[in-house]
Amino acid sequence: MVDAKAGSRVQSGRLAGKRALVTGAAGGIGRAVVEAFLGEGARVAAMDLAAPLARLADIEGLVTAPCDLSDRSAIVAAVEGAATALGGLDILVAAGALKGGTGNFLDLEEADWDRYIGVNLTGMFLLCRTVARIMSKAGKGGRIITVGSVNSFQSEPNAAAYVAAKGGVAMLTRAMAVDLARHGILVNMIAPGPIDVPNNGTMYREPRLAEELRHEVALERAGRPEDCAAAALYLAEDRSGFVTGSTVTVDGGLSAMIFGGMRDG
Numbered sequence: 001m002v003d004a005k006a007g008s009r010v011q012s013g014r015l016a017g018k019r020a021l022v023t024g025a026a027g028g029i030g031r032a033v034v035e036a037f038l039g040e041g042a043r044v045a046a047m048d049l050a051a052p053l054a055r056l057a058d059i060e061g062l063v064t065a066p067c068d069l070s071d072r073s074a075i076v077a078a079v080e081g082a083a084t085a086l087g088g089l090d091i092l093v094a095a096g097a098l099k100g101g102t103g104n105f106l107d108l109e110e111a112d113w114d115r116y117i118g119v120n121l122t123g124m125f126l127l128c129r130t131v132a133r134i135m136s137k138a139g140k141g142g143r144i145i146t147v148g149s150v151n152s153f154q155s156e157p158n159a160a161a162y163v164a165a166k167g168g169v170a171m172l173t174r175a176m177a178v179d180l181a182r183h184g185i186l187v188n189m190i191a192p193g194p195i196d197v198p199n200n201g202t203m204y205r206e207p208r209l210a211e212e213l214r215h216e217v218a219l220e221r222a223g224r225p226e227d228c229a230a231a232a233l234y235l236a237e238d239r240s241g242f243v244t245g246s247t248v249t250v251d252g253g254l255s256a257m258i259f260g261g262m263r264d265g
Contacts, residue, residue: 012039012040012041013040013041014040014041014233014237015037015040015041015042015091015233015236015237016040016041016042017041018037018041018042018043018090018091018236019042019043019044019045019083019086019087019088019089019090019091020037020042020043020044020045020089020090020091020092020093020236021044021045021047021065021079021082021083021086021089021091021092021093021131022034022037022044022045022046022047022092022093022095023047023048023067023069023092023093023094023095023096023127024047024048024094024095024096024097024147025046025047025048025053025056025095025096026046026048026049026052026053026055026056027048027052027095027096027197027199028195028196028197028198028199028200028225029095029147029192029195029197029225029228029229030046030048030093030095030096031055031056031059031225032224032225032226032228032229033093033095033228033229033232033233034046034056034059034062035059035229036226036229036230036232036233037091037093037232037233037236038059038061038062040233040237042091042236043061043063043086044061044062044063045062045063045064045065045082045085045086046059046062046063046064046065047064047065047066047067047078047079047082047096048066048067048096049066049067049068050066053066063082063085063086065078065079065081065082065085066078069096069097069119069123069127070115070118070119070123072122072123072126075123075126075127075130076126076130079127079130079131079134080130080134083131083134088134088138088140089131089134089135089138089142090135090140090142090143091142091143091144091145091236092127092128092131092142092143092144092145093145093147093232093236094124094127094128094144094145094146094147095147096119096123096127097119097120097124097147097165097166098115098116098119098120098162099162099199100159100162101157101158101159101162102116102158102159102160102161102162103158104157104158105158105160108160108161112161113160113161115161116161116162116164116165117161117164117165117168119165120162120165120166120168120169121164121165121168121169121172124146124169124172125172128144128146128172128176128187131144132144132176132180132183132185135183135185136180136183136185139183140184141183141184141185141186142184142185142186143185143186143187143188143235143236144176144180144185144186144187144188145187145188145189145190145232145235145236146169146172146173146187146188146189146190147169147189147190147192147228148166148169148170148173148189148190148191148247149162149166149191149192149193150191150192150193150249150251150254150255151163151166151167152166152167152169152170152189152191152247153167153170153191153255154255169189170189170191170247173187173188173189173245173247174187174245177244177245177246178245181244186235186240186241186243186244187244187245188235188240188243188244188245188246188247188248189246189247189248190228190231190232190235190247190248190249190250191247191248191249191250191251191255192223192228192250192251193217193223193249193250193251193252193254193255194213194217194222194223194251194252194254195222195223195224195225195227195228195250196222196223196224196225197225204221204222216254216257217251217252217253217254217257218252218253218254218256218257219252219253220252221252222252223250223251223252227250228250231248231250234248235248
């Protein structure tokens with residue numbers, strides 16, 4: 001089911017006339033992308049679970065597409081519904097994902113492995129394939145922007161299933177970029193590092209973690225959802241027309257540092 005909310009907002013035009021689908025739209029990064037795209041003139045469909053989507057009721061001019069990314073058939077139906085409501089799709093920002101660790105690798109349950117791979121990788125594949133088919137049939141090209149993680153390249157303790165899925169997203173992004181180039185569809189990934197989003201509460205502002213960030217992140221702080229939205233906006237607009245198969249890492253320099261705490265020594 002897809003519902004349109006009435007209303008309009010001031011547009012500055014970088015995405016004027018574009019039709020975008022944003023998944024994970026009720027999350028911190030997803031919502032920031034939705035607001036940035038609407039502000040730049042795009043028509044936007046927001047996809048997320050039904051309950052979180054209710055948090056977007058204050059955003060005018062939005063189409064909503066409730067969907068559980070663990071339900072394979074629901075993905076296709078929701079994407080096609082959003083495309084119908086918008087009259088087509090030019091941009092996908094795939095920010096929906098399960099987050100968090102699953103415990104030590106020795107204790108990792110197959111059910112948890114299947115759940116993370118199913119949503120974060122298989123769900124991403126089905127989502128992107130459905131959108132790419134719509135774009136290729138329309139024959140006007142398009143932009144697919146996946147949201148991976150710094151964990152697409154680097155691991156951390158007790159997160160094997162999440163890390164494996166996000167690593168898969170990085171290579172899926174490159175594979176799609178190669179196969180879809182002939183259709184004029186550009187595919188890139190955003191890799192966020194520590195981002196201060198509502199779901200984290202005040203975690204990144206707690207003294208202990210704030211001190212860790214000061215040592216481990218070159219910019220000495222967590223990022224904001226708007227930082228990721230700015231990267232998505234660049235990848236979605238015409239000025240990035242020769243960028244595909246690439247990753248924009250939004251992590252404040254976290255992944256550029258080795259043993260960050262040693263820099264003060």
